[in-house]
Amino acid sequence: MKxxxxxxLFLVLTVGNAQQREQTIKGIISDGVSPIQAVNISVSGTxxxxxxxxNGGYEIKAQPSDVLEFSYVxxxxxxxxxxxxxxxxxxxxxxxxxxxxxxxxxxxxxxxxRDLAIDYAIDKSIVNTSFGYISREATAYRIGVIDGxxxxxxxxxxxxxxxxxxPGMRIRSYQNPRTQFTxxxxxxxxGGSLPAVFEVDGILYADLIPTxxxxxxxxxxxxxxxxxxxxRFGFIAAGGVVFVNTKNGAHGAKEEGGLPYDRAxxxxxxxxxxxxxxxxxxxxxxxxxxxxxxxxxxSEAENVYKQNRLKYENSPYxxxxxxxxxxxxxxxxxxxxxxxxxxxxxxxxPMLLKAWVYYFEAHGELxxxxxxxxxxxxxxxxxxxxxxxxxxxxxxxxNFKKSASMYARYQYLRDKEFLTVADxxxxxxxxxxxxxxxxxxxxxxxxxxxxxxxxxxxxxxxxGTRLVFEWNDSEAEFDLQFVNPQKRxxxxxxxxxxxxxxxxxxxxxxxxxxEFLMDGSLTGKWQVNVKYQGNKRLGPSxxxxxxxxxxxxxxxxxxxxxxxxxxxxxxxxLFELFNSSSISSN
Numbered sequence: 001m002k003x004x005x006x007x008x009l010f011l012v013l014t015v016g017n018a019q020q021r022e023q024t025i026k027g028i029i030s031d032g033v034s035p036i037q038a039v040n041i042s043v044s045g046t047x048x049x050x051x052x053x054x055n056g057g058y059e060i061k062a063q064p065s066d067v068l069e070f071s072y073v074x075x076x077x078x079x080x081x082x083x084x085x086x087x088x089x090x091x092x093x094x095x096x097x098x099x100x101x102x103x104x105x106x107x108x109x110x111x112x113x114r115d116l117a118i119d120y121a122i123d124k125s126i127v128n129t130s131f132g133y134i135s136r137e138a139t140a141y142r143i144g145v146i147d148g149x150x151x152x153x154x155x156x157x158x159x160x161x162x163x164x165x166x167p168g169m170r171i172r173s174y175q176n177p178r179t180q181f182t183x184x185x186x187x188x189x190x191g192g193s194l195p196a197v198f199e200v201d202g203i204l205y206a207d208l209i210p211t212x213x214x215x216x217x218x219x220x221x222x223x224x225x226x227x228x229x230x231x232r233f234g235f236i237a238a239g240g241v242v243f244v245n246t247k248n249g250a251h252g253a254k255e256e257g258g259l260p261y262d263r264a265x266x267x268x269x270x271x272x273x274x275x276x277x278x279x280x281x282x283x284x285x286x287x288x289x290x291x292x293x294x295x296x297x298x299s300e301a302e303n304v305y306k307q308n309r310l311k312y313e314n315s316p317y318x319x320x321x322x323x324x325x326x327x328x329x330x331x332x333x334x335x336x337x338x339x340x341x342x343x344x345x346x347x348x349x350p351m352l353l354k355a356w357v358y359y360f361e362a363h364g365e366l367x368x369x370x371x372x373x374x375x376x377x378x379x380x381x382x383x384x385x386x387x388x389x390x391x392x393x394x395x396x397x398x399n400f401k402k403s404a405s406m407y408a409r410y411q412y413l414r415d416k417e418f419l420t421v422a423d424x425x426x427x428x429x430x431x432x433x434x435x436x437x438x439x440x441x442x443x444x445x446x447x448x449x450x451x452x453x454x455x456x457x458x459x460x461x462x463x464g465t466r467l468v469f470e471w472n473d474s475e476a477e478f479d480l481q482f483v484n485p486q487k488r489x490x491x492x493x494x495x496x497x498x499x500x501x502x503x504x505x506x507x508x509x510x511x512x513x514x515e516f517l518m519d520g521s522l523t524g525k526w527q528v529n530v531k532y533q534g535n536k537r538l539g540p541s542x543x544x545x546x547x548x549x550x551x552x553x554x555x556x557x558x559x560x561x562x563x564x565x566x567x568x569x570x571x572x573x574l575f576e577l578f579n580s581s582s583i584s585s586n
Contacts (some may be wrong), residue, residue: 485524
């Protein structure tokens with residue numbers, strides 16, 4: 001308890017100090033072609049503001065965690081959370097209307113019932129109800145969603161299985177006025193006087209709780225509070241409605257043969273092989289990298305580095321890229337000399353430290369990586385990513401108890417609300433999956449060699465290939481493209497225009513990672529591409545891809561790849577792998 005108290009005090013002091021640091025932020029605002037004058041730039045919730053000049057330039061002072069708003073008539077307003085490393089933001093504004101096939105339409109992220117039905121199999125925020133599909137991400141009202149894998153399979157009944165899974169849900173006894181019997185029921189909210197009713201696969205049970213349901217057969221549960229529920233069902237649902245989707249029910253649109261829709265088979269998405277490979281990308285690299293790759297011997301490459309060192313001494317990317325080059329050439333000693341001297345300059349900057357740590361992990365320098373993750377944790381103790389990264393790093397250096405402790409510490413701080421983390425934050429699923437994986441595969445080591453824990457082959461609803469992407473710059477915008485063996489592709493968009501809510505959630509909760517799960521339904525060669533769109537600064541971004549093979553099994557193994565993203569608006573090939581057809585993101 002003493003250690004926890006000290007940590008909490010440290011968190012308060014560190015976060016408080018971060019908020020007191022005022023920093024100057026500069027940049028250029030354009031529409032992608034020309035600068036825009038008279039754009040309003042303001043610090044949300046304050047009277048601090050300015051406007052862009054005739055060259056689109058602006059300058060404003062703000063503190064970490066402030067929200068900058070960029071607004072202009074006829075353009076989408078952009079909101080960006082200021083971080084400890086934010087000094088330059090070059091903003092591209094987009095018009096509120098787009099012209100498609102001679103028809104002017106408003107940009108909309110609204111999904112139809114058909115879209116939701118197709119997405120049901122891969123989007124665990126969607127629930128099927130008697131009045132249609134509803135999504136936690138798309139509805140204007142509050143709905144809680146519980147995936148079947150999160151339920152306690154050993155629970156006595158469905159009430160015990162879901163109790164406590166969402167805030168405000170409690171089980172208590174009450175006298176049913178219609179039956180006059182005292183029954184157990186589910187209540188929502190501290191002051192709720194009426195119990196929730198249940199709907200199972202579209203059938204409403206007003207006076208009966210489906211305690212007969214097999215917990216293992218539950219696919220998904222949606223919880224709709226009373227106020228919203230009465231709009232659909234009337235007063236009978238004043239206590240809320242619990243929607244239960246079972247695995248036997250007809251949920252989600254199906255392809256021929258009864259399989260869920262493969263997102264990579266949608267219309268008009270045939271991959272046309274228009275992608276740049278490593279050779280073409282090399283020509284777009286900075287001069288110093290092209291010169292290094294042109295060297296015919298390691299000695300010549302060393303001389304190229306030494307000749308450029310003074311010229312680029314103020315560029316942290318020169319040293320990062322040079323280190324990566326010499327490590328790839330197996331000239332480890334020289335590469336480590338570069339890192340030892342250069343990394344000290346990067347230590348105050350967590351964004352640069354992440355680029356370094358990605359390459360350390362890719363080249364097996366796990367102890368050095370762990371030391372950097374500890375430094376990043378101190379710099380960013382309120383970022384969720386800091387807890388996840390340090391826990392994962394402790395595991396990789398063999399300190400399984402510290403890894404488990406870090407996961408537990410994060411959960412404790414979250415439960416006590418010392419860390420305010422939205423339930424919808426995508427990284428929560430990643431942390432839970434990795435924590436479960438640690439316990440399942442390394443449980444005996446976590447518990448000091450106790451034999452009470454046996455390793456298991458399969459411990460979750462998923463086993464297969466798991467891809468985890470991380471990026472060092474939270475402002476990095478890009479599209480990941482997954483091309484299946486049938487040459488159909490699926491894009492995951494990480495841009496302000498396409499996915500502004502997701503990026504704002506990342507900045508609010510402090511994370512920059514995304515996982516993709518690949519099952520084994522269709523074997524063959526997959527290709528992963530990226531289209532980089534910039535990071536609102538002038539430097540590159542660094543993307544790390546961790547490929548977990550046989551995830552969740554005792555034969556689980558991983559490989560780490562790091563990519564320098566600098567060339568914009570072209571599709572670049574990252575890597576190929578052999579596995580399955582269905583890709584889902586969480």
